[in-house]
Amino acid sequence: MRLANLPTPSLVLDRQRLDGNLRRMQARADALGVRLRPHLKTAKSADAAARAADLGARGITVSTLKEARYFLESGVTDILYGVGIVPARLDAAAALRADGANLAIVTDNLDVARAIAAHDGEFSVLVEIDTGARRAGIAPDDPVLVDIARAVQAAPRAQLAGVMTHAGHAAGPDGVRAIAAAERDGVVAAAGALRDAGFGCPMVSVGSTPTAMAVDHLAGVTEMRPGVYMFGDLDQQAIGSCGRDDIALSVLAAVIGHNRAAGTLLIDAGGLALSKDRSATEFRPEVGYGEVCDAETLEPLVGIYVADCHQEHGIVPVPDPRVYGRLPIGAKVRVLPNHACMTAAAWDSYAVVEGEAVVGRWPRVNGW
């Protein structure tokens, strides 16, 4: 099968670019002296996880317990469930451990810690620290940190594994270095507070692709959990975490209309195929919902972006009417995604390519 024979729209994953991204982040983790525990919320693929492990990654991070079950069934046992646990999910988490997963769960809440302690399952617990993202987590110096640790350690079958944070607010290229330092310093300070109070803290976990690429050192940290680095996207390019030629994910689409009166062309990748995420436009307003590229070479068709999306129509302003001749009805293009995690989520599987050869079909685990 060739790229040209795929139906449109199709989600395409470039295996060589993926491999380059996996190797680069592994080298980064090795140089920083930390374990790489990739977040599989982006790829949601056992094949991608296996390739990362082949290249040195140890364990994974997931965003749902459905992912945890899927990856456990694929043979991955060391799993960090990165979203704050709630009591209603403790039975499912305990079942994963009973079935062989070395599952770590996360909380930032004393009531939840007490519920963990009161449950009869075995649990390994990380306390979530807010190092600036203001999403989840407690401040590194919040005294409840020690209260949570005490509640967990008092339970006969739960153990305190350490602390984790996610600096998901990583901003434009100028701000990332400072955010990365704050992410590290905050979680290391929290680990110190736990140790000062007499607790062990074997895991000190940070994680985001921008901070992983920007941080100057990770002294005191034991692991990193980046995710979107596997694929890259226009948002990561805008932040400076990857180059344009590192972006491994794209959507193959066909030109389905010429609206010369409006100065646009239409492609059959719209809001469902690309997602409505516009993260990258914070830094590069012109990229809209994705950059339109040559289908074979992935070279940009200069100045051509998906400016608007309807459900199954992508609307592409045409800067020069000669584009209509170059891209007649039926012509194929590939669209580099604004935010790979969201674009991939609409798809059940990847068409894996090497150049123009389709070399595999990798399934994804979606939903909840």
Added chain:
Amino acid sequence: MRLANLPTPSLVLDRQRLDGNLRRMQARADALGVRLRPHLKTAKSADAAARAADLGARGITVSTLKEARYFLESGVTDILYGVGIVPARLDAAAALRADGANLAIVTDNLDVARAIAAHDGEFSVLVEIDTGARRAGIAPDDPVLVDIARAVQAAPRAQLAGVMTHAGHAAGPDGVRAIAAAERDGVVAAAGALRDAGFGCPMVSVGSTPTAMAVDHLAGVTEMRPGVYMFGDLDQQAIGSCGRDDIALSVLAAVIGHNRAAGTLLIDAGGLALSKDRSATEFRPEVGYGEVCDAETLEPLVGIYVADCHQEHGIVPVPDPRVYGRLPIGAKVRVLPNHACMTAAAWDSYAVVEGEAVVGRWPRVNGW
């Protein structure tokens, strides 16, 4: 099964509200003297299509040929594929007709019309008219309209079915009535141009939920193709196409965190479960990614919206700290969607409820 026993997040469809929406649009079509051919791109559900047909709808509209195949297999034969056809899809379209579908296809392009004529399949063809949306379609007075008609009619096995348009640009409540009139007048003018040139034009098709609800008459039109009316959403409410209590779709979510330092709470419905669509914020900036409601009653929790989304976290600003007491960790809420078509797309099925009783599980057809 009760609503309270569903896992979180879950996509919930209120059957009584759905029925009310189906009845209201059917009454509207009946009063306007046109056929209702609902667009199933929103619901993507054979059960929803069957219920609409029970109440008087005739035929359906779809946005992909995968949907067409799915609905044909469920027993629906009268299908309008509403996205401009490209030559690469003619084989699949012809196969649907060969398998019993009375499939109508759409084009606005003379080259495509010639490709249709040159194909050995049977086709029923609508010409798409741009009545102001500037997405696809030709202007009502564009002379290529007659050229396309001529190319189609010259083919031994293709027939010209008529004209269609979609005023998908329907704006806020003040603008919809004028847009609806322009949608009708444009497509009726195009039908007249075809008839003046000696062609039959049995189908004159308009369609969008806002214009269907706002138009004062549809003289000269034969059918309407609204879609999102089945579910309603905050965007349709903002436009004035439905009331808040008509919104039949919601996402059941659990509170998974309290970030008192940030003045927020977190729910386990984020960008994947809700979508990143923000259509409604054009008219109501405060609604963000969805309105947070009581899980049982769907009454609003006043002033509480999903202001930001990460992949699996919805971030809800808390206007009053007493909300933390009312919504402890694990508490359930339901989120009314910003744009129902996009929110539903992340899900394989609906949990269908009547009040707090879960009365069914309806599958969806997703992907391409």
